[in-house]
Amino acid sequence: MILVTGATGTVGREVVRRLPDGVRVRLMTRNPAKLRATGVMGTTGATGATGATKEIVAADFDAPRSLEHALRGVSTALVVTSRVGGDDDLRFVRAARAVGVRRLVKLSAAAVLDPGAVDLITRWQRTTEELLRSSGLEWTLLRPRSFMSNTLSWAASVRSERVARALHGASANACVDPxxxxxxxxxxxxxxxxxGKAYTLTGPEPITPAEQTEQLAQALKVPLRFEELTLEQARAGLAGRYPAPLVEALLESAQRQRAGAKSAVDGTVCSLTGRPAITFRRWAHDYRDAFTAGGGFSP
Structure with missing residues (x-):
């Protein structure tokens, strides 16, 4: 039995879709009704398109007993946590040890390998990695670079203004398709x-926000304009979504990208899947409908 946390998230739902036939998978959620409504369970009852047999379990990182219940009978679990600085990973590891889970697969980030990355988020990610390595359980670390899907944040401005906005438009990132x-x-x-292995996951090439805008325009077959945000504009936009310490951590991360810290390409996706990593051009083509309104653009 495999347990997947974050099953409705950007990565979790892609994992669930790709589990092979015959695999039993348990999806952990605080709200089972909400999970069923997302369509992650598939359209054929307990068995989705991949043939993996799925079940839902209600559990909360803040409730250790519920974690033990969710993990009982599980051999391997995907650990996806997002509360920076919290104890979610510690509680999960303790529960996994208590019920005899064999291996944990942790979603981390490529930034942990950068000695210049000392922001709040990366320090927390390093702490969670060390927690797994010292847990006494088998472990595997997945360290992706930024997600190509982060550009979905441009959808509203692309629809209404045909404009994409970002900080440091000429800075390259070897972003990866979820x-x-x-x-x-x-x-x-x-x-x-x-x-006992750690895998860095990147796309096949570094790409800048300005280049992403150009490739998205080609996918949409409309002209788009890229506008570079000032530092204060970026800070104000992030402040509407995140607490101040996280805002500053994200801005520090953007500055490292500007300095070239996120442009290196790793071939692990190809070596593990047997095919090249997906390009941003293909991602933009496949998700072009997310940037349109009713099949077209708002005036």
Whole structure:
């Protein structure tokens, strides 16, 4: 039995879609009704398109007993946490040890390898990685670069203004398609030979926000304009979504990208999946409908 946390998230839902036939998977959620409404369970009852047999379990990182209940009978679990600085990973590891889980697969980030990355988020990610390594359980770490899907944040301005806005438009990032992360994770969760390994996952090439805008325009077949945000504009936009410490951490991360810290390409996606990593051009083509309104653009 495999347990997947974050099953409705950007990576989790891609993992669930890619688990092979015959695999029993348990999806952990605080709100089972909400999970069923997302369509992650598939359209054929307990068995989705991949043939993996799915069940839902209600559990909360703040309730250790519920975690033990969710993990009982599980051999391998995908750990996706997002509360920076919290104890979610510690509670999960303790529960996994208590009920005899064999291996944990942790979604981390490529920034942990950068000695210049000392922001709040990266320090927390390093702490969670060390927690797994010292847990006494088998472990595997997945360290993706930024998600190509982050550009979905441009959808509203693309629809209404045909404009994409970002900080440091000429800074390159070897961003990765979440579908590639999902395929790698599905393999790691179901195959042997991955214990004690850490995999850095990137796209096939570094790309700048300005270049992403150009490729998105080609996918949409409309002209788009890129506008570079000032530091204060970026800070104000982030402040509407995140607490101040996280805002500053994200701005520090953007500055490292500007300095070239996120442009290196890693071939792990190809070596584990047997095919090249997906390009941003293909991602933009596949998700072009997310940037349109009713099949067209708002005036």
């Amino acid at each position: 579908r590639d992360i999902g395929e790698v994770a599905a393999r790691v969760l179901t195959e042997e030979g991955h214990a």
